[in-house]
Amino acid sequence: MTNEPWPTEIRLKHEGRVLAISFDQGESFELSAEYLRVMSPSAEVQGHSAAERKTVGGKQNVAIIQVEAVGNYAVRLVFDDMHSTGIYSWRYLHELGRDNAARWAEYLGELDAKGLARDRPGMR
Numbered sequence: 001m002t003n004e005p006w007p008t009e010i011r012l013k014h015e016g017r018v019l020a021i022s023f024d025q026g027e028s029f030e031l032s033a034e035y036l037r038v039m040s041p042s043a044e045v046q047g048h049s050a051a052e053r054k055t056v057g058g059k060q061n062v063a064i065i066q067v068e069a070v071g072n073y074a075v076r077l078v079f080d081d082m083h084s085t086g087i088y089s090w091r092y093l094h095e096l097g098r099d100n101a102a103r104w105a106e107y108l109g110e111l112d113a114k115g116l117a118r119d120r121p122g123m124r
Contacts, residue, residue: 029098033063037062040056041086041088075088
């Protein structure tokens with residue numbers, strides 16, 4: 001038996017601007033599409049090592065247009081900017097929800113340090 005988080009409900013809200021997800025141990029999170037896009041687990045964003053990780057700007061108004069099941073362990077999110085290569089495991093979505101405030105603050109700091117903005121496209 002494992003204590004891995006398991007989703008009980010996943011729903012898009014606010015015209016795809018928010019992904020609401022509830023887990024079997026009672027936790028529920030509302031994650032913005034912007035947050036999910038800039039934290040995408042894809043190689044495009046994460047690279048193949050920590051040194052290759054990119055900070056993505058200009059995603060303030062992005063929306064999720066599709067949620068696709070990937071086996072029984074994850075979902076692929078398709079965004080309206082056509083990014084669709086990130087596979088979000090249940091564990092990763094749970095971590096994003098649990099650590100939302102800290103990760104978001106870190107992201108905003110990275111944007112500032114790299115001269116990027118939430119409303120202006122760019123990647124570094």
